Amino acid sequence: MTAERPLLLKNARLIDPASEREERGSVLVRDGVIEALGPQVAVSDDVQVIDCGGQVLAPGLIDMRAFIGEPGGPYRETLKSAGEAAAAGGVTTVVSMPDTSPALDDPAVIDFIVRRARDTSMVNILPAAALTKGLQGAEMAEIGRLKEAGAIAFTDGGRSVTNAQVMRRALTYARDFDALIIHHVEDPDLVGQGVMNEGEFASRLGLPGIPREAETVMLERDIRLVRLTGGRYHAAMISCADSAEIVRTAKAKGLPVTCGVSINHLALNENDIGDYRTFLKLSPPLRHEDDRQAMIEALADGTIDVIVSDHNPQDVENKRLPFAEAADGAVGLETLLSAALRLVHADRISLPRLLRALSTKPAEILGLPGGRLAVGAPADLIVFDPDAPYVLDKRQLKSLSKNTPFDEARLEGQVSITMVAGRVVFQRETM
Amino acid sequence: MTLGEESLLAAVSRSAYSHRFKMTDAPRSVFPHRHLLGIEGLSPLDIQALLDLADEQVEVSRQIEKRKTTLRGRTQINLFFEASTRTQSSFEIAGKRLGADVMNMQVGSSSVKKGETLVDTAVTLNAMRPDIIVVRHHSAGAVHLLAQKVDCSVVNAGDGAHEHPTQALLDALTIRRNKGRIEGLTVAICGDILHSRVARSNMILLAAMGARVRLVAPSTLIPPGIARLGFETFTSMEKGLRDADIVMMLRLQRERMNGSFVPSVKEYFRFYGLDQEKLSFAKPDALVMHPGPMNRGVEISSDVADGAQSLIREQVEMGVAVRMAVLEALASHLPNR
Numbered sequence: 001m002t003a004e005r006p007l008l009l010k011n012a013r014l015i016d017p018a019s020e021r022e023e024r025g026s027v028l029v030r031d032g033v034i035e036a037l038g039p040q041v042a043v044s045d046d047v048q049v050i051d052c053g054g055q056v057l058a059p060g061l062i063d064m065r066a067f068i069g070e071p072g073g074p075y076r077e078t079l080k081s082a083g084e085a086a087a088a089g090g091v092t093t094v095v096s097m098p099d100t101s102p103a104l105d106d107p108a109v110i111d112f113i114v115r116r117a118r119d120t121s122m123v124n125i126l127p128a129a130a131l132t133k134g135l136q137g138a139e140m141a142e143i144g145r146l147k148e149a150g151a152i153a154f155t156d157g158g159r160s161v162t163n164a165q166v167m168r169r170a171l172t173y174a175r176d177f178d179a180l181i182i183h184h185v186e187d188p189d190l191v192g193q194g195v196m197n198e199g200e201f202a203s204r205l206g207l208p209g210i211p212r213e214a215e216t217v218m219l220e221r222d223i224r225l226v227r228l229t230g231g232r233y234h235a236a237m238i239s240c241a242d243s244a245e246i247v248r249t250a251k252a253k254g255l256p257v258t259c260g261v262s263i264n265h266l267a268l269n270e271n272d273i274g275d276y277r278t279f280l281k282l283s284p285p286l287r288h289e290d291d292r293q294a295m296i297e298a299l300a301d302g303t304i305d306v307i308v309s310d311h312n313p314q315d316v317e318n319k320r321l322p323f324a325e326a327a328d329g330a331v332g333l334e335t336l337l338s339a340a341l342r343l344v345h346a347d348r349i350s351l352p353r354l355l356r357a358l359s360t361k362p363a364e365i366l367g368l369p370g371g372r373l374a375v376g377a378p379a380d381l382i383v384f385d386p387d388a389p390y391v392l393d394k395r396q397l398k399s400l401s402k403n404t405p406f407d408e409a410r411l412e413g414q415v416s417i418t419m420v421a422g423r424v425v426f427q428r429e430t431m
Numbered sequence: 432m433t434l435g436e437e438s439l440l441a442a443v444s445r446s447a448y449s450h451r452f453k454m455t456d457a458p459r460s461v462f463p464h465r466h467l468l469g470i471e472g473l474s475p476l477d478i479q480a481l482l483d484l485a486d487e488q489v490e491v492s493r494q495i496e497k498r499k500t501t502l503r504g505r506t507q508i509n510l511f512f513e514a515s516t517r518t519q520s521s522f523e524i525a526g527k528r529l530g531a532d533v534m535n536m537q538v539g540s541s542s543v544k545k546g547e548t549l550v551d552t553a554v555t556l557n558a559m560r561p562d563i564i565v566v567r568h569h570s571a572g573a574v575h576l577l578a579q580k581v582d583c584s585v586v587n588a589g590d591g592a593h594e595h596p597t598q599a600l601l602d603a604l605t606i607r608r609n610k611g612r613i614e615g616l617t618v619a620i621c622g623d624i625l626h627s628r629v630a631r632s633n634m635i636l637l638a639a640m641g642a643r644v645r646l647v648a649p650s651t652l653i654p655p656g657i658a659r660l661g662f663e664t665f666t667s668m669e670k671g672l673r674d675a676d677i678v679m680m681l682r683l684q685r686e687r688m689n690g691s692f693v694p695s696v697k698e699y700f701r702f703y704g705l706d707q708e709k710l711s712f713a714k715p716d717a718l719v720m721h722p723g724p725m726n727r728g729v730e731i732s733s734d735v736a737d738g739a740q741s742l743i744r745e746q747v748e749m750g751v752a753v754r755m756a757v758l759e760a761l762a763s764h765l766p767n768r
Contacts (some may be wrong), residue, residue, distance in 0.1 A: 140697050169651050
């Protein structure tokens with residue numbers, strides 16, 4: 001590898017979410033890592049300089065949940081297109097879900113993803129492997145060999161493991177390999193035919209509902225199993241007030257439990273479905289405004305550890321259907337930061353706190369070196385203006401699928417520069 | 432003094448290990464039990480007496496004339512509710528070498544129901560006036576139940592995941608003959624400990640005899656709470672085998688390797704199968720044991736199983752000797768007229 005010229009990002013508002021410190025200054029990048037930072041940084045003559053124009057400079061976002069169509073559905077999203085979308089959204093590391101075809105339950109397939117992502121994607125893509133073979137929830141996958149092949153975590157992606165015995169053994173076995181289990185907490189039997197949050201609004205629309213208990217029953221069960229086994233456990237996404245309370249209690253008991261929330265559940269509620277908008281058909285479903293408020297509070301008080309995009313590209317054929325028949329999911333890599341900044345602009349959370357849930361905490365949970373602005377940390381960095389207003393035009397999205405719930409939404413805050421391992425992978429033209 | 436006692440005492444006094452055995456402390460009978468239901472309940476003295484006696488039987492079995500008369504005229508029934516080749520033939524040969532009339536009863540586990548039927552079987556057999564019944568059953572505790580219902584001596588040849596005392600004794604004999612002692616040795620028992628009666632009997636015996644017992648397995652195959660019983664547990668072969676004198680592998684049943692307790696054969700062999708590389712973590716003169724039957728390429732590689740450090744074939748020979756010793760020791764309690 002040839003040594004590249006050092007790069008100075010100057011005139012920036014540095015935010016280190018790990019320490020929640022903020023200062024004006026510069027960051028010097030060399031050989032893919034942060035070499036120095038602060039108000040005064042000594043530089044050599046050969047340094048290349050980028051003026052950040054007073055914008056925020058922070059660690060790149062780490063998104064713990066994105067579905068990518070490769071292998072098996074490259075028309076929805078490829079590792080390359082996902083990488084472009086992520087870079088445009090300020091996401092420098094993406095954890096990809098194993099719900100592919102074939103499923104990521106074989107060390108050879110994990111190896112394929114690792115190599116293919118390295119060759120084609122401009123951001124880091126870390127595959128999460130299947131927790132059970134074929135995502136069938138019956139037999140645990142080869143956790144040890146998959147981890148050796150490069151699996152960052154273990155999950156059945158969009159599916160829940162309903163068999164408690166399978167979950168118990170997987171948690172027990174995973175502990176020996178210090179493997180993280182990420183679980184989608186939604187009991188498919190309680191979901192039944194449901195397509196949106198159960199309640200008044202679903203009744204008005206004439207759509208079958210999904211009770212919050214589909215989530216809380218599964219989450220509560222999992223936490224009992226964590227107590228029994230001591231396995232490392234992360235609830236992929238919670239969506240309702242009761243779930244936040246369950247996680248809060250588990251954490252107070254000192255259990256190795258963390259959880260996430262999707263950006264959609266922080267920014268939207270069931271009323272946004274409005275006139276049967278299928279781009280807002282999600283799993284778990286958008287909940288009541290009271291639940292959304294509870295999610296924001298749980299995020300602010302640290303009960304919820306991370307925010308995920310839950311990026312789930314779906315083509316027109318799967319979405320231009322009657323609501324109940326449409327596929328679940330929304331794209332989110334490119335709008336993650338802008339949508340999350342709504343909470344900052346509404347004074348619900350501080351900017352460093354928000355960035356913590358988008359970078360520092362995911363890094364901690366996954367055991368990654370990033371998520372902090374410090375000497376020696378990887379130079380996965382973003383520069384953004386948190387106040388830049390824009391109206392989202394879905395045609396401008398880099399993602400191969402355009403199923404965004406934020407189409408034509410007014411958003412504030414756009415990424416100007418995204419850097420991965422010291423290289424600029426995205427730069428907005430206005431910069 | 433009965434005939435059985437006489438020969439037992441004679442055997443013990445001739446034994447190379449008899450100096451460790453204080454004759455003056457000996458109760459009226461050297462082996463003070465009517466049944467052998469488990470290692471649990473045996474004192475170190477009992478175990479030592481059986482091992483000393485078994486050493487003698489090894490010599491007997493290596494002679495051209497292998498037949499003794501200790502059990503002449505006695506009837507031994509091998510009652511196996513679970514299929515077994517090795518243990519059953521070992522008990523049969525042992526009984527025959529001691530002069531007993533041996534009858535094998537193979538009871539298909541499907542044709543026999545639990546509970547009352549087992550008791551009925553016991554009562555029926557008892558009416559035939561056997562002297563010793565050797566029992567294997569798929570349910571833990573079944574042999575104890577049977578022992579309560581018969582008048583003769585009962586030997587446990589394996590009950591569920593509970594105990595397999597003669598296996599532990601033959602393992603101990605094999606270790607003692609090769610290492611000269613049991614006390615102070617580090618023994619790593621590796622594999623499916625959760626379902627293994629061999630592991631349980633060995634753990635109790637080896638701990639009683641002063642060995643340091645380690646259990647090495649994925650957490651899904653370690654019995655919950657076992658660490659509280661004072662056994663060191665490891666989930667990594669590298670750590671568990673470090674400086675071990677004996678590496679004792681256990682059989683992994685096929686139905687447990689496909690995603691229920693462990694993900695796959697490939698993964699199990701990769702992390703828990705004993706190959707030369709993992710064996711190199713143990714002491715250079717470490718010895719390898721396996722109760723059989725082996726799954727080559729699952730819990731043990733062929734080159735280790737057939738290698739210079741393997742005691743696996745010797746274990747089979749010691750099996751006959753130990754079973755002869757057990758039968759002879761129990762014979763001292765049989766009514767003599």
